[in-house]
Amino acid sequence: MGISDKLNAALSKEAATAAPGYSRWLMAAAALLIHFPLGQAYGFSVFNGPLAKVLGASLTSVGWIFSVAIIFLGLSAAIFGKWVERVGPRKAMLASALCFFAGFLVSALGVVAGSLPIVILGYGVIGGTGLGIGYISPVSTLIKWFPDRRGMATGLAIMGFGGGALVGSPLAVNLMKYFSEGSQYAGIPATFVTMAVLYLCFQLAAVRIARLPFAGYQPAGWVPSKLEAAHIASQGADDFSVAQAIRKPQFWLLWGILLLNVSAGIGILGQASLMAQKMVGISAAAAAGFVGLLSLCNMAGRFIWSSFSDKIGRKWAYAMYSGVGALAYWAIPGAAAAGNMLLFVALFALVMSFYGAGFATIPAYLADMFGKKEVGAIHGRLLTAWSMAGVVGPLVVNAGRDYLVKTQGLADAAAYSTVVYVLGGLLVAEFVLNLFVKAPETTSNQQMPAQLATQ
Template identity: 90%
Template sequence: MGTFDGLKMALSKDGAVAAPGYSRWLVAAAALLIHFPLGQAYGFSVFNAPLVKVLGSSLTSVGWIFSVAIIFLGLSAAVFGKWVERVGPRKAMLASALCFFSGFLVSALGVLMGSLPVVILGYGVIGGTGLGIGYISPVSTLIKWFPDRRGMATGLAIMGFGGGALVGSPLAVNLMKYFSEGSQYGGIPATFVTMAVLYLGFQLSAAWIARIPFAGYQPRGWVPGKVDAAHIASNGAGDFPVSEAIRQPQFWLLWGILLLNVSAGIGILGQASLMAQKMVGISAAAAAGFVGLLSLCNMAGRFIWSSFSDRIGRKWAYAMYSGVGALAYWAIPGAAASGNMLLFVALFALVMSFYGAGFATIPAYLADMFGKKEVGAIHGRLLTAWSMAGVIGPLVVNAGRDYLVKTEGLADAAAYSTVVYVLGGLLVAEFVLNLFVKEPRSSAIPANTSIPGMLSPQTSSK
């Protein structure tokens, strides 16, 4: 067998099957390695001001780079979800790595050309496609490795995406500073190329480590059909193909739940610094620390609350995210008006942790509903809700604030308070949708088959 044939075999789904004894925690590490670079997208705003200066564009125009990336994340996840299931995690992770790498390189070329459309093509379209493929690439595999702890497993992986900006943002700032001396482009092209190479190393490592469970695998001490009372896939009888899953009302209820959860949170992320400065009067430096804290809470919530959902059930978890989250949103203006800084920060931290949890728990919720066989493809279709939320959330916060200030004459603090009440209302709508989520029915499932304990706590083996 030649080198090319050996590489082809290694990247194939069959070539990625683990030998007995392979640690599933290595697969969790691979998921972190693929998601961590992709999470840099959340910190792309550090490039906005430098790009405005170098390209001579407006901040609104430059903002489309991130928006297009999120749109293509959702679209590519939907389009390529079935392909990811078919080819396995290794080939999908490699495709993601090459797209993300190429997107940075094309963006660097766009800056050198002074062309914003080329930068949008690079980071937004090509890089965004890499974001979508990479985001879903480990999900189905993790759920198969961790049938006893689905929420924890997906939360661990998606935590990497939430935390990517914590490193990516200061890395980008310091690289631009380092490369800016003598550069008419503010060091941006060299920064893009450097980050592309660094992130490629992480993602190629993830592709090498990733493995699919061998036939007959099950965690030690786990009894299929007995452990997880909140899903129908414990014995494989409830596995839905993606073509059937997307015709179920449960899919669209979960789509709406994710849309509302993300819309409420993503709008806050984009304006958290300015909101804190206007609502409680803190300095720009303190606001930067506030934003960093929210990023940590976003990341931690993905692991902590999604793991907790393994104990209480996914439906109760989303009832908490939306119900308690709405109350927290509505309490923020009062905390700001009273000058209670500690409560203000704590409430924001809580809602950001629920925002992250909404992302991390949704793959497990899908597996509970539709089984694990094609959950990656189903998850990909669901992520179109993220694409739409990436437009709706910022629109509610930014356009809503502008209308209240410029048309209604409200002060910034009062305008942001009103916007926060609206965001709380989105979570109330999410709470209501979650009430209607019940077990789906399929022609492949006997009519008398039920899903016991949809609202009941679950147990899991250690």
Template identity: 50%
Template sequence: MSVSIAAEPGFFSRERTIAAPSFNRWLVPPAALAIHLCIGMAYGFSVFWLPLSRAIGITQPITCPADMGFLASLVATGCDWKISQLGWMYTLFFVLLGCSAAIWGGWLERAGPRKAGLVSAFCWCGGLLISALGVYLHQLWMLWLGSGVIGGIGLGLGYISPVSTLIKWFPDRRGMATGMAIMGFGGGAMIGAPLADWLMRQFATATSVGVWQTFVAMAAIYSVFMVAGALGYRVPRDGWKPAGWTPPVMSRSAMVSSKNVDLDVACRTPQFWLIWAALCLNVSAGIGVIGMASPMLQEMFGGKLIGLDIPFGSLDATQKAQIAAIAAGFTGLLSLCNIGGRFLWATSSDRLGRKLTFAIFFTLGFALYAAVPTLAGYGTTLFFVLAIGVIISMYGGGFATVPAYLADMFGTRMVGAIHGRLLTAWATAGILGPVLVNYLREHQLASGLPNAQAYNQTMYILAGLLVLGMICNLLVRPVASRHHMAEEKESLVAARPEAHASLADTPTAEPTTSPVLVALAWAAVGLPLAAGVLITLQKVAILLH
């Protein structure tokens, strides 16, 4: 007689993250924020470029020989790196983010958010340590491999790890839930960049710019927050729903489906590719403006920023330094608009609907992009700054709203994996947007146009991209019933160990988790975010003054 003993699920398995009946769902968003605020430092990595460009010379860069080849520059130890070489880390971040999210999104759904979050922490923090060694040994390839490639993989897994979990915990407020988490990715640089600047000043010596020590310190700090966030993830048992919430009755033409679509099937539907194109076009336009926001303000307004009716090209070095400080405040304001838009637009989409929200992005965005040259021509910064601020809020809002859009279309079962594949649109836009804006600007200047008019044609072309995005969004229709998962397959998915608990165990009253624990969890992520916002507001005050 043989006795079979079921293996105990491992600590990192999805089954071990099933929430107890007393669990409070409001503990999940701060867990997601703990990870997103750390990996969001990818947006702030430019704070390292100047110090790294003089890592050997310390006070002044030591230029490499003009005849040095590409491979030789990767291992050269006697001369400093160019900022253009370091900038490839930024490109690798977002290309690898999209690719890793697409490749491992399906694994994430099976493994659960805890394991994915821990792998993300290992890759992001481990990448920083490899980069620190690369700075210490002065090996450029180690920076590309460490933060660029390995860190980029960590970005992808960390970015999508909370999406499907939050949507399952907040079926009544999908947009708000994903907006809270993805808001953290936009705000990570507001915390990380000032922290990195402060650390580099503390570690700097006569023989070191303090970057490798800063990488090590930030890896240690981020590992604490990311591991805590990953271990804080919980998933609801199958069939769970918020107390007192009744799913709305859906009509056949409704844009919100209660049925699930398999990952590979979803990626073959026209709805997936229409939403992919809509996100890509929205992000291409927005990221192009973000990348050139500071020089755009300076070149369009020139001396008017400091009360002088002088074009940008006629300013002296002191005057250019003054308007550069004002432009830094403008960049900080756009950071606030980015993170605020992620939460506000995503939350609004719960009432407006996802398709209408994207329609607003494209309609209002088209009007604002087309109006920017005219607003700049008036010579006053107020309306120009307001227009760009709203544009960037919709850029961030698109990122935060699209996971809920996918859940509406394809159900919640595989939404994390589907979202991962959709993020290839981000990788595409990360190349298309900046290249389009930069090359058009150079073409306009080469044609003899003054700096103040170099962006006019660019704005009109970006407005045209939004028209294409508007058409794609208008073509989105409910997914045909033939694409829905068969009942047998859904029942097999539901038969996983975490679904074994009976629905009778599902809480019918409000969760009983201690409010103190919830408050502490939110304080752990809220206080650093508030500090970052305060520092940014101080920079914005220069612009408003």
């Protein structure tokens, strides 16, 4: 048996199937290890200024690196979702790790060559493909390990993605500072290579410990609901394939819910520092701390609220994210006008926690609707909403603010207040869409009472 054959065997679903006694929490750790490096993407903006100077490009042009990465995240998740389900978590995680690694290396070459398109190809296209494959790679496996705590499990993994920038941003800044001495490239290529190697080590550890549950696995002491028991008895016969799911109105309702949730939140993330400075007059240094706090809330919300959704149900959870979130958005301008800094920060923290929760709870919502058999592939298709939101959210905030200031003559604070009201309106639309979500008919639920079928 050659090396490639041995590697293929080691990465197969058969080799990745756990023996009895394997702790499901190890799979949760693997998900964190694969997601935490990928979350560095949220902190890529620390490279924007140095890259603009080294490449002689505008900040707007450099901003396309992150935008292209998010676009390819959604596209690759949609394209490779079915493949991820077929080959299992180990091969998918390795593919993600190698793409993310290669993306950094190609970007480093692009900086040395003075070519922004090569950097976009590296981090945006190749690295973005790694982001998409890696983002969905542990999802369906976690749901199979944690049928009793779907929201908590997916929240735990996706929390890693949300928190990656908390380490990635200061790491990048300090590495650039360390390597910048005597470097005509501001230390960026060496920083890219160093981060590539460090992140690859974390992700290879994830590949090593990832396992699928063995046949017949159920958590000790877990009593399935009547609807879950029907799925188990039918051996997944009622689970939807990705082709079936995307033809259901429930899929497109959830697609719209994710689009609106992410559009509202991602628009804030990109302009939070300036918003705080203009609306409540804090310093740039204080605004940086404010942004850091929002990142923590984004990360914490992914775990706390998604875990809470296991208790109250996914539909009620999204009603809270959108309904309470809209009220919080609309209260922000009043808090700013009153000079109530504590309330201003608390409201922003709340909406950012709901933003993170929207990401983390959606895989469990999909599993509730369509079963767990191909939930990773279905989730991948749904993430095209994230790609769209990466355009819609910043457009609402940036273009809306520019229009109000330059055309309508509003002051920055008033312009941002108006934009925040619009973002709240997006969440109202999300709330309405969520009202129409109900479980699709299957052979096991079509004769059940409506309240049971929507559990």
